[in-house]
Amino acid sequence: MDVEATCWIDISLSAFASNVAKAKRTLAGDAELMVAVKSDAYGHGEVSIATTALAHGAKTLAVLDIESGVRLRPHVGDTMLLAWLLSPHDDFAKAQRAGLDLGISALWQLDKLAHEATGGPVSLHLKIDTGLHRNGALQGDWVALCEAAAAMEKGGRVRVRGIWSHLSDTSTEENLESLERFHGAVEKARAVGLSPDILHIAASAAATDIPQSRLDMVRVGISVYGVSPFDERTPADMGFAPVMAARARVSHVDTEQNLAWVGMGYGHGLLPLPPHTGWVSLGGSPAQLHSVQMDHLVIGIPHEARVALGDIVTLWGDETSPSAEDWAKWAGTIGDEVVSSMGSGVERRFSS
Ligand SMILES: Cc1ncc(COP(=O)(O)O)c(C=O)c1O
The missing domain is CATH 2.40.37.10 (Lyase, Ornithine Decarboxylase; Chain A, domain 1)
Structure with a gap:
């Protein structure tokens, strides 16, 4: 006899696919779309969501930690997979073998990488804190971090592919101030010899309301899951459907x-x-x-x-x-x- 489940979660991959296509058109514009699939794709199931995102307009994916990136890698070919929550107990060699891009915000992470990773360059995205105070290098530590990364880049150990930050999204004014701080930090990084290809700072809210924050890539999560990042706007107002x-x-x-x-x-x-x-x-x-x-x-x-x-x-x-x-x-x-x-x-x- 079949046993009926007492509860379950229905996931509409077609709703998700059209949300991703919509996000590419309206939130990313000329920028690339990175879809955040952290926390098991916000509870939606990371593998099906990741592959659907890539088939409908996402160019790259963001996971939280190295283990999630390693788990996802066999399902997503050589897509850029960015992991940014690094701990001293992580295995950086494993991250390198899985071809993950790493979000770097502290010197200890570069030291650990220098000890654990071997051979070809590991792709890095240096993260500057622009006011949110969540896991970014503080302004006072920024130049030293950039100099250390530039030295490793010269030695062929890393490639600083991106510079990034995360916004507080508390108000447009605060986001614009953070964006200005971000551009200042990028200038300092260039001054010590770094030449990042990808600048990224905006998630769902800023990508919607502040087009100049889209830069080279937007990292979008909640909107593509059909949930609104705004109190006063529904997903339908934004053209997204629940998944x-x-x-x-x-x-x-x-x-x-x-x-x-x-x-x-x-x-x-x-x-x-x-x-x-x-x-x-x-x-x-x-x-x-x-x-x-x-x-x-x-x-x-x-x-x-x-x-x-x-x-x-x-x-x-x-x-x-x-x-x-x-x-x-x-x-x-x-x-x-x-x-x-x-x-x-x-x-x-x-x-x-
Ligand atoms: C660093 C970072 N980037 C992007 C996102 C995606 O944000 P949102 O879900 O608001 O689009 C998150 C989510 O918390 C995040 O932590």
Whole structure:
């Protein structure tokens, strides 16, 4: 007998493909499109997402760490794969063997590379902090980092292919100030002999609103997953469609209390919500959420609705249900967290 899953995640690769094509046209423009597939492609499944992205307009991909890049490499040919979260315990020789580009922000990373990598040049992207204070070289350390990288480049050990930064996206003004600091840092890098081919700073929000921030390449994540980076604009406003729909089956019906139990909970990666917050779609009709528990949700049965064991509930992701952004509002966070939190143990069902 087939055992029906109590919950699963539907992933529309066709929605993702058109989002990528749209991002190439409207967010990247003349720049190259790098798609961020970190955190298992924001919870969507990294291999299918990475290959679909490359087939529909992405030129390069960003992962978070070396292990993710090594895992992805056999699926993506010789595409540029940038990994930027480096730890002293990482195996840099493995990164070199997998042909990863490394995001470098500290001298210890260059020293480690000098000891561990052998032979041909490793491609590097030096990261300057331009105000966000997240994993970039501080302005005061920048020239020393560039000089050390230039010396290694002369010795044939590395090639500084890119210079990059990440924006805070708190306001256009702050992003523009960061962009100016970035150009200043690039000048200093050129002054010590570096000649990067790729300058990149913009992610979804800046690529949308600040065309001059697109430079040579934009690194786009959340928009191509059909979730908005803006509070006041929906994905549809931006021309993007949701890619993920979270679904679960009714597993118990209590006709005395008019409640139903649905087989997905915070143990599957749902964000906990305050009691009596939000709603879901029960066969197309809105049903009030009573609580999110470890293994299930408890929902109210709408008046006059007939509910049977096995009925399908959509938590977010289709036209009858709330959106991932709705869940984010209820949980006091951003849509990125709603989709990326979904546990790897929950089956992804891909449709094209
Ligand atoms: C360094 C970096 N670049 C690009 C991205 C993609 O950003 P977004 O998902 O806002 O497009 C992220 C995501 O957090 C990031 O950390």
